[in-house]
Amino acid sequence: MTGQITNIPNPGKKKRIVIVGGGFGGLKIARKLKGQPFQVVLLDKNNYHLFQPLLYQVATAGIEPSAISFPFRKIFKGYPDFHIRICEVQQVVPAEKRIETSIGSLDYDYLVIATGCYTNYFGNNKMALRTMSLKTTAEALHNRNQVLESFEKALNTPDAGKRKQLMTFAIVGGGATGIELAGALAEMRKFILPHDYPDLDLSLMRIILIDGASRLLSAFSAQSSEEVKKYLTNLGVELLLDEQVKSYENGILGLSSGSTLATENVYWVAGVKANSLAGFPTESYGPGNRLKVNAYNQVEGFTNIFAIGDTALMLSEQYPKGHPQVVQPAIQQAMNVVKNLKHLEHGQPLIPFKYNNKGSMATIGRNKAVVELPKIRFGGFPAWAVWLFIHLMSIVGVKNRLFIFVDWMWSYFTYDPSLRLIIKPQPSADEEEKKEN
Structure with a gap:
């Protein structure tokens, strides 16, 4: 220090x-x-505030990370006696x-x-090294690279088994982030990938959502869970409930039931x-x-x-x-x-905190979401519209809101978000030297 x-x-x-x-x-x-x-x-x-609820859209090439990030020094410009240190x-x-x-x-x-x-990897530290998490901008960009690279590799490999493994996506965790990821990947498979990869047999692509509970979105009502289950099933997402991940090694995911999955892409969003x-x-x-x-x-x-x-x-x-x-x-x-x-x-008595639960919401993709407010529950397009509005208004900065709104509207009407870029950090001098040797 x-x-x-x-x-x-x-x-x-x-x-x-x-x-x-x-x-x-x-x-x-x-x-x-x-x-x-x-x-x-x-x-x-970091030198910026990050709107984490939309990280999954960065990871699936829906929006750019700059749209959900806002510099602290811009937010607090002109604040008296205010200091920022990174x-x-x-x-x-x-x-x-x-x-x-x-x-x-x-x-x-x-x-x-x-x-x-x-x-939270629940003590299984190997999972931290071998799976994709989604808590930071760096992780979201890494995930985006890996997803897009998987299709590029699948296109180039002559091995049918390897191709199928590269096109299998396992998501561990059936909470809001898990279902949002599953829905986003399913929409990529339906609307985007057939145009980007016409030479690939996209019927080989599998999206598998795994959760140890008996139903998805366990923090929501049973009715919302069933609705989400129906949405995901209709999108072709495979659900494995009452199932836990025990291991992941050499591209093989081991489950508590004794079965295995061959996949090169495992998202870990099972807890915090x-x-x-x-x-x-x-x-x-x-x-x-x-x-x-x-x-x-x-x-x-x-x-x-x-x-x-x-x-x-x-x-x-x-x-x-x-x-x-x-x-x-x-x-x-x-x-x-x-x-x-x-x-x-001022030497006044303190005020105890009382939580006002304003409700919960989660989206599964285009026109599909669930919203639970204190006195009402609804799904479908109205819930999706509410989800869009609440998230848009929660973004810091008018410019960021505008960028995200334009991206969403463009994607909605054209079925074609244009952010599918594989961007990698420049290798260090040591890494370049190893390649040469």
Whole structure:
């Protein structure tokens, strides 16, 4: 670790709020603190906010990553006493009110941990090396390359078995991301690939969705699950329920039933694990590595440290396992934390957090989606239209919304998104030298 981060002056001696993570929750807190009598420091590994719910469309060549990314420095341009540093936060030292990062240490008066989550492999670390996950822009672009390269390789191989293996796509996880991926791949097979690869027999392409539960979208109602099942089946997606993945080696996926699948393309979207910071007592961490918090989102035992969203575990009678790790709890907790930061400064009582479940939605593709609101459930085209509108309005930046809207409308009317590019990073000097030798 390097020394103290010294280039964040505080001449006004304002209390410093450090926000770790610029996802939905961290971004909301930072924006709501504009004009408040605090110094705000936002720390993130990237220099942009990422709209993760649409990463699957990047991975399937539907939209460009720049359309769902927005630079922090553009968002916070003109904010008074606001500082951004790109780094990795390594641990917190609560006793000294300090965090340690890849660029040095930083003192804080209040700390907000909004670090989100990453893919959960449930202890099977080999899966992390051999399957495709979908939590970052880099992963989405890697997935896009692999999907497109699979068809190029299938076109060039004389081996019929290898061709079939390259054209088999397994998706592990039947939640919203899993069904969205399955639907997007099925639409590629139906509308796009026959034109791009007329020399390939696309009847060989298989899309297999695997889940350990007895139904898809287990967080939704049974009616929505059945509706999604019907949509996917009609699109030609094969469903393997009550089935778990046990191994994946040399292109062979081993299942709990003893059967196997030959595939070169395995997506792992079966679960998430919190990105909680190190440095707290062992008892501060709950299941899934989430930080235990009280009703005010304060990490248990600390009045000046808050955790929100995916990384926070707030237990209640209604949510005995904590709030769902989705966008809405993070945003609502962020709003409540901002209020409580002001209350702390004025010696006022804190406001307990109460989650307002506004509903859930998932799309399976063109004209197919399910929406569950507190008092109504519906599917089909109306649900798809609602899904489009809500996601479009949630994107940061008018320009980004316009780009995505144009991409969606072009794809809808022409059946031909034009982003099927294989873009690889330039090899390093060491890699080039190995090739020459």
